[in-house]
Amino acid sequence: MTAMIEIRDLVKRFDDFTAVAGISLQVAKGEVLGFLGPNGAGKSTTMKMVTGFLDPTSGSIAVGGKDITRDPLAAKRLIGYLPEGAPAYPDMTPASLFAFVGSARGLDRATLKQRIAAVVAETHIGSVLEQPIETLSKGYKRRVGLAQAILHDPPILVLDEPTDGLDPNQKHEVRELIRRMKKNKAIVISTHILEEVEAICDRAIIVARGRVVAEGRPEGKAGGWRFGNVLAEPGRLDQAFRNITLGAAA
Amino acid sequence: MTGTLSVFRREFAGYFATPLAYIFIIVFLFVAGIFTFYVGSFFPRGQADLTPFFTYLPWLFLFLLPAIGMRLWAEERRAGTIELLLTLPISIAGAVIGKFLAAWAFAIVALALTFPLWITVARLGQPDHGVILASYVGAALMAGGYLAIAGCLSAVTRNQVIAFVVGVVICFLFTVAGSPLVLNFFTGWAPPSLVSIVAATSIITHFNAITLGVIDLRDVIYFVSLIAAWLAATVIVVDLKKAD
Numbered sequence: 001m002t003a004m005i006e007i008r009d010l011v012k013r014f015d016d017f018t019a020v021a022g023i024s025l026q027v028a029k030g031e032v033l034g035f036l037g038p039n040g041a042g043k044s045t046t047m048k049m050v051t052g053f054l055d056p057t058s059g060s061i062a063v064g065g066k067d068i069t070r071d072p073l074a075a076k077r078l079i080g081y082l083p084e085g086a087p088a089y090p091d092m093t094p095a096s097l098f099a100f101v102g103s104a105r106g107l108d109r110a111t112l113k114q115r116i117a118a119v120v121a122e123t124h125i126g127s128v129l130e131q132p133i134e135t136l137s138k139g140y141k142r143r144v145g146l147a148q149a150i151l152h153d154p155p156i157l158v159l160d161e162p163t164d165g166l167d168p169n170q171k172h173e174v175r176e177l178i179r180r181m182k183k184n185k186a187i188v189i190s191t192h193i194l195e196e197v198e199a200i201c202d203r204a205i206i207v208a209r210g211r212v213v214a215e216g217r218p219e220g221k222a223g224g225w226r227f228g229n230v231l232a233e234p235g236r237l238d239q240a241f242r243n244i245t246l247g248a249a250a
Numbered sequence: 251m252t253g254t255l256s257v258f259r260r261e262f263a264g265y266f267a268t269p270l271a272y273i274f275i276i277v278f279l280f281v282a283g284i285f286t287f288y289v290g291s292f293f294p295r296g297q298a299d300l301t302p303f304f305t306y307l308p309w310l311f312l313f314l315l316p317a318i319g320m321r322l323w324a325e326e327r328r329a330g331t332i333e334l335l336l337t338l339p340i341s342i343a344g345a346v347i348g349k350f351l352a353a354w355a356f357a358i359v360a361l362a363l364t365f366p367l368w369i370t371v372a373r374l375g376q377p378d379h380g381v382i383l384a385s386y387v388g389a390a391l392m393a394g395g396y397l398a399i400a401g402c403l404s405a406v407t408r409n410q411v412i413a414f415v416v417g418v419v420i421c422f423l424f425t426v427a428g429s430p431l432v433l434n435f436f437t438g439w440a441p442p443s444l445v446s447i448v449a450a451t452s453i454i455t456h457f458n459a460i461t462l463g464v465i466d467l468r469d470v471i472y473f474v475s476l477i478a479a480w481l482a483a484t485v486i487v488v489d490l491k492k493a494d
């Protein structure tokens with residue numbers, strides 16, 4: 001397996017506050033990594049650095065072999081990103097947003113048209129395509145953000161809380177979508193919904209106060225997960241999460 | 251510049267997606283008309299030319315263009331879309347230039363819509379069309395300068411009102427830098443070379459020179475450098491402030 005995302009000793013300081021305090025991790029093609037941790041742990045900050053929005057204070061990030069600080073444009077071409085809160089231009093319609101993102105990503109007319117049709121079908125937003133984004137409900141806005149992220153069919157996907165605010169049916173749909181896409185992609189998703197980790201992740205990392213405090217994988221046929229010496233029963237990831245993160249805070 | 255064209259197209263279309271553009275254009279044309287025909291004592295002067303219009307134009311731009319420039323970056327940061335924008339494979343310089351060019355093109359559209367003034371004076375008398383054309387070119391360059399300044403200040407804060415007020419103040423300082431009021435403040439204590447540098451940064455001095463009917467290369471270079479310097483500053487400010 002080749003690492004599509006490779007993070008080494010990543011540190012981010014805001015003035016004298018350290019939000020990310022030395023994170024190293026790798027994500028391979030065909031893998032979905034769950035990025036977990038309490039509020040303020042540094043998940044979004046890490047994702048903002050991986051996608052080239054924030055510059056790391058120190059450490060290195062390579063995506064698809066391209067260094068994000070030395071070769072940012074090449075690296076950014078490989079990434080699809082759903083930022084936290086799914087920001088989008090309020091007075092644009094999803095259709096015009098896709099046209100803009102597609103053109104900035106260098107898709108030609110025919111490809112763009114075909115990709116828009118594909119992502120609209122996959123995220124079920126056909127009915128709101130010509131409606132200003134500011135008038136969309138939270139869930140639709142999130143789906144538009146997700147559609148925008150996968151528009152260029154990128155080999156790397158970074159999704160910050162992709163199912164936040166979605167109804168149960170849509171949560172299910174998005175998980176199915178991620179499962180379908182993962183074969184050819186390296187995917188990182190942050191989430192507070194632990195059943196989602198069990199449903200779609202191949203591996204999970206728990207961060208607290210800017211550090212990786214545990215790494216877990218599914219274990220056994222029944223669907224349990226093991227984080228170091230903490231074993232979570234199927235459906236009981238929340239308890240393991242509590243033990244690990246509260247233990248780390250102590 | 252990577253992304254300039256995509257950003258330009260999005261921004262330029264954006265002006266006409268909201269009533270803002272139309273309101274701006276209507277206000278601009280209305281006030282320009284008032285200045286030209288009433289405040290500028292067009293009829294008493296008995297001269298069919300656009301001198302009154304171009305005399306008041308810098309003062310009109312001074313207030314109206316920061317209203318266009320204030321949203322360029324402040325809005326991106328407030329809505330969080332800057333994160334979307336800067337994680338696309340485009341350079342910050344490309345985005346800065348694309349946004350600036352869109353704002354500038356919009357200002358030029360507004361300026362071009364004052365053509366009925368030109369037609370009016372052409373029907374009333376024999377104006378010097380060369381002078382008017384040169385003045386329009388100068389006005390377009392001047393608009394670029396004001397927009398570059400206002401756009402940079404909009405990158406400093408996410409608050410559009412602050413961006414507007416500070417934008418007007420800085421535009422004002424650049425406008426009047428050559429006036430006796432400002433120069434008297436410097437003469438006496440500052441070295442004469444500094445005084446002449448301050449005088450040379452005046453927007454109004456360069457604009458007035460062009461409205462005499464000759465587009466001097468030095469005036470063009472002045473406006474182009476003014477725009478380039480403020481755009482370069484914008485790139486730096488956007489990069490520094492994008493996170494907060």
Ligand SMILES: Nc1ncnc2c1ncn2[C@@H]1O[C@H](COP(=O)(O)OP(=O)(O)OP(=O)(O)O)[C@@H](O)[C@H]1O
Pocket residue numbers: 014017018019037038039040041042043044045046084493494
């Ligand atoms: N621009 C900034 N300036 C100062 N501090 C910041 C900035 N951005 C983030 N932080 C701080 O860094 C820490 C990590 O924030 P981050 O958004 O990465 O957390 P998170 O793990 O995504 O949390 P959540 O689960 O709530 O989304 C927080 O304490 C936050 O206040």
Ligand SMILES: [Mg+2]
Pocket residue numbers: 043044045084160
């Ligand atoms: Mg977060």
